[in-house]
Amino acid sequence: MKRIFVTAFFLSASLLTSAAPADAPKAGAVPNMPRFRFENFSTANGLPDNHVYSVLVDGDRVWAGTNNGLGLYENGKWKVFTTKDGLAHRAVLSLALDKNTGDVWAGTMGGLSRISGGQIKTYTQLNSGLSNDVVYGVSIEGEDVWVATAAGACRLNLRTGAWDLYNERNTPMVEIWVYGVSATPTKVYFAVWGSGILEYDQKTKAWDKYEDPDGETELVLFKDQGLIHEITTSVSYVDHVLWAATYFGNSRYDGRYWHNFLMKDSGLPSNFTNAVKGVDANRAWFGTDNGLAYYDGTNWAVYRPSLTTHKPEMTVRDAAGHVTEIHVTSAPAHNYILGIDFQGKDIWVATAEGLSHGIFQP
Numbered sequence: 514m515k516r517i518f519v520t521a522f523f524l525s526a527s528l529l530t531s532a533a534p535a536d537a538p539k540a541g542a543v544p545n546m547p548r549f550r551f552e553n554f555s556t557a558n559g560l561p562d563n564h565v566y567s568v569l570v571d572g573d574r575v576w577a578g579t580n581n582g583l584g585l586y587e588n589g590k591w592k593v594f595t596t597k598d599g600l601a602h603r604a605v606l607s608l609a610l611d612k613n614t615g616d617v618w619a620g621t622m623g624g625l626s627r628i629s630g631g632q633i634k635t636y637t638q639l640n641s642g643l644s645n646d647v648v649y650g651v652s653i654e655g656e657d658v659w660v661a662t663a664a665g666a667c668r669l670n671l672r673t674g675a676w677d678l679y680n681e682r683n684t685p686m687v688e689i690w691v692y693g694v695s696a697t698p699t700k701v702y703f704a705v706w707g708s709g710i711l712e713y714d715q716k717t718k719a720w721d722k723y724e725d726p727d728g729e730t731e732l733v734l735f736k737d738q739g740l741i742h743e744i745t746t747s748v749s750y751v752d753h754v755l756w757a758a759t760y761f762g763n764s765r766y767d768g769r770y771w772h773n774f775l776m777k778d779s780g781l782p783s784n785f786t787n788a789v790k791g792v793d794a795n796r797a798w799f800g801t802d803n804g805l806a807y808y809d810g811t812n813w814a815v816y817r818p819s820l821t822t823h824k825p826e827m828t829v830r831d832a833a834g835h836v837t838e839i840h841v842t843s844a845p846a847h848n849y850i851l852g853i854d855f856q857g858k859d860i861w862v863a864t865a866e867g868l869s870h871g872i873f874q875p
Contacts, residue, residue: 543837546814546829547807549860549871551843559591560584565863567852569608569617575861576617577868578605578852583619583628584868599633601626601646607661609651618658620648625660636669642676643667650704654696661691666703666711679703679713685722686711693747693758702755704745710757723757723766740764741773747800751791758789763799780813780830781806790853798860800850805862816871818844845869 554560554577562581569576577584583594583605594600602623609618616629624637624646636643643660650661658669665680680689688707695702701713709724726739740757747758755766762784763774776784781799788800795810804817813830825844830836846867854861858873 543839544809544812544829544831546809546812546839547858548827548839548841548874549816549843550874551816551825551845552870552872553843553846554586554591554868554870555846555866559586560868561591561593561595563867564865565851565868566604566606567608568854568861568863568868569610570854570856570861571610571615571617575854575856575870576608576619577863578608578619578621580604594628594633599626599635601635601637607648607650609653609658611653611658613655618651618653620651620660622647624648625651625658642669642678644678644680649691650693652694652696652701654698654701657696659694659696659701661694661703663690665689666691666694684711684720692745695748695750697750700750702748702750704748704757706745707743708745709740709743710745710748710755736773736775737771739771740766741775746786747788749789749791749797752794754791754794756789756791756797758786758799760785762786763789765797767794774808778834780808780815780828780836782815782817787849787851788853790855792855798853800853800862802849804848805845805850805853816841816844817848820848845871 555563561584562579564580565577567578575586581603583600585592596603602621604622605619607620616627619626624635625643625648627634637646644667645662645664647663648660652659656671660667665678668677686705686708688705690706691703692706693704699715703711705711709722712721723740725743741764742759742761744760745757749756753768757764763786765772774781783801783803785802786799789797791797797808799806804815807814811832815828817826819826825841827839827841828836829839845862845864846869847864849865850862852863860871862869
């Protein structure tokens with residue numbers, strides 16, 4: 514497969530919207546979906562850069578990985594870390610929290626940085642076993658730091674300092690462009706551009722691979738018989754359920770059955786998805802190029818500035834396909850969503866034009 518190097522993830526996608534079939538059942542009560550008041554941050558109020566690749570909630574603190582440094586929001590103020598402070602590169606693509614130590618790990622365009630006790634230590638190909646300096650994803654599990662890079666994946670054991678490299682020579686991946694990683698005590702999942710999803714079993718040390726069964730680049734011939742597409746961008750493993758994002762739809766896998774979501778028959782605002790964040794076995798959030806989407810296992814909600822008027826918009830789609838517009842006065846900063854994290858019932862969203870804090874409205 515021909516590789517197309519896109520660091521900012523700005524590829525175009527269809528603006529078509531799904532519609533309920535003509536013979537759909539009559540609409541009932543509108544599902545009760547989460548509502549938020551969105552507070553948006555930009556360079557005008559302290560954000561390092563308006564292009565935000567990633568967001569990480571750390572208790573009362575929030576970290577934002579931007580195109581021009583790492584921002585820390587605490588007590589209503591922003592603090593910025595740059596290459597002058599030891600950050601590997603100004604573009605911060607991914608973030609992860611070590612809950613055991615409180616350290617924050619930042620994957621950048623120029624290496625992997627560890628922020629610990631106010632100090633920054635950086636790992637690169639030259640001074641460590643890092644696979645590649647372009648770090649798209651980081652996930653911490655126990656004493657292991659799992660890393661997704663532009664040239665395979667790797668693992669750093671914090672106790673021994675040893676690195677393990679994973680690529681086409683010792684795993685089932687064909688392409689080695691790894692976009693995302695989700696590590697748990699039992700399984701580690703990698704989203705690999707052009708190679709689907711790779712699964713690593715922590716106990717047996719065995720690898721498995723999930724691919725698009727029809728092998729078509731753009732067509733979906735067998736909707737629920739496997740992964741929706743080979744070009745995966747993000748992965749989230751929660752409550753023994755795998756959520757996978759691709760540029761051509763999204764997938765849910767419970768270990769036995771696949772269920773795939775396409776714009777034409779779900780509430781997704783677009784098939785082109787940059788990020789997925791599972792809440793539990795049934796609920797997940799999706800960051801697309803046409804807005805933020807929430808799925809509760811049955812119904813869908815979409816939050817965004819309107820594609821036509823740019824005014825705040827929220828829509829709810831029920832199981833029968835009926836779409837209801839909900840009156841709202843705020844929306845995420847931009848439709849292009851790159852990262853998602855939770856702070857209690859609140860949600861934080863990284864977008865192409867700012868960072869958004871969705872304050873839950875009971």
